[in-house]
Amino acid sequence: MTFKTSFGVIFLLCITTFLSCSNDFELTEGAVDTPIVYGMISVGDTATYIRVERAFVDENTSALVLSKDPAQLYYNDITVKIRHIKTSKDYTLKRVDGNLEGYQRDAGAFADAPNYLYKIKKSELNLIGKDQYKLIVSRNDGSVLTEATTTAIAPYANEDITNPGPTALLSFVNNLDYKLRWFGDAAAVIHDVRFIFYFKEEKGGQITDKSLSWTVIKNHDKNEYTFKGRAFYEFMQGALEKNPTTKRYFQNASLEVVSGAKEIKDYISIGQANLGITSSGEIPVYTNLSNDGQGIFSSKTGFIRSDIGLANVTLDSLRNGVITKSLNFQ
Numbered sequence: 001m002t003f004k005t006s007f008g009v010i011f012l013l014c015i016t017t018f019l020s021c022s023n024d025f026e027l028t029e030g031a032v033d034t035p036i037v038y039g040m041i042s043v044g045d046t047a048t049y050i051r052v053e054r055a056f057v058d059e060n061t062s063a064l065v066l067s068k069d070p071a072q073l074y075y076n077d078i079t080v081k082i083r084h085i086k087t088s089k090d091y092t093l094k095r096v097d098g099n100l101e102g103y104q105r106d107a108g109a110f111a112d113a114p115n116y117l118y119k120i121k122k123s124e125l126n127l128i129g130k131d132q133y134k135l136i137v138s139r140n141d142g143s144v145l146t147e148a149t150t151t152a153i154a155p156y157a158n159e160d161i162t163n164p165g166p167t168a169l170l171s172f173v174n175n176l177d178y179k180l181r182w183f184g185d186a187a188a189v190i191h192d193v194r195f196i197f198y199f200k201e202e203k204g205g206q207i208t209d210k211s212l213s214w215t216v217i218k219n220h221d222k223n224e225y226t227f228k229g230r231a232f233y234e235f236m237q238g239a240l241e242k243n244p245t246t247k248r249y250f251q252n253a254s255l256e257v258v259s260g261a262k263e264i265k266d267y268i269s270i271g272q273a274n275l276g277i278t279s280s281g282e283i284p285v286y287t288n289l290s291n292d293g294q295g296i297f298s299s300k301t302g303f304i305r306s307d308i309g310l311a312n313v314t315l316d317s318l319r320n321g322v323i324t325k326s327l328n329f330q
Helices: 230-239 262-272 312-320
Strands: 002-005 035-041 047-054 078-084 089-092 094-097 116-121 132-139 144-151 161-163 177-182 190-203 206-220 224-228 247-260 284-287 294-308
Touching: 035 132, 035 144, 047 078, 144 294, 177 190, 190 262, 206 224, 206 230, 224 230, 230 312, 247 262, 262 284, 262 294, 284 294
Parallel strands: 035 294
Antiparallel strands: 002 284, 035 047, 047 116, 078 089, 078 132, 094 116, 132 144, 161 177, 177 224, 190 206, 190 247, 247 294
16 A cells, blocks of 8 residues: 655546546656556445556646547556456456446546547456455566555444445434444445435325435544434525425435445545645545555445335424424425
């Protein structure tokens, strides 16, 4: 694991949507042939995608011009493999156009077409939780450009999410604490937790399905989180339009936990280290890639518990409580 302070690369990681965030780093200086890698493995995914690009510098051409040239942005002479450490077996990824795989690259400073990624299907590489895997990026002559190792996080089991439990109703009481609690693989050390609330909305005789996503906590490093029940009603009140002619009917909720490995936690910790008025002005850059490679290769997992109901006391407060009465839940 390497920590660097540099003006060469600013590499921003999005834990659950890393493919869509790949325009968020900038390349201004550094070696002509520096590999830049996004790599996130998950036992539950149907396919693994790895993004490999390169830093570039030219004394006569602006980086903004070079970044729009796919010939400068992508390697054409590399092989990308993932090695299962326990068996020493290598699995070669295939280069694909992410735009054709459903991962459209956002318009920005970098060329958005083609959008090259390296892919391997679950049927070819069946990741095993708690086993180690090494990403190897090498030139076609066999020389290693960069490599990194991570441990695949074992997926959550249903019983790992202990509150709310598998059959529990959500009970948010205005001035009482509500504790979320989950357990699982010890390699999962940083967590995002959100609720999605589903309801029907009736306007002018037309009924439509609606949903709201509430991120309760992000980048949390413990396996539990406590908040006041009042926070639920304040979220609903702030997220919905107040209209006496609109009727709403609560249906159910889902709970989603997304967890990441140590490399993700280190990236976030280092990235925040120099923020604030006491910062040095330099931006610390985290990488766990070898040979001056920049980026991150890590692991994540997720769990969704669906069809969670609200306790009667919570439904009553949603309909008649002072905070949400104006939302006209029936």
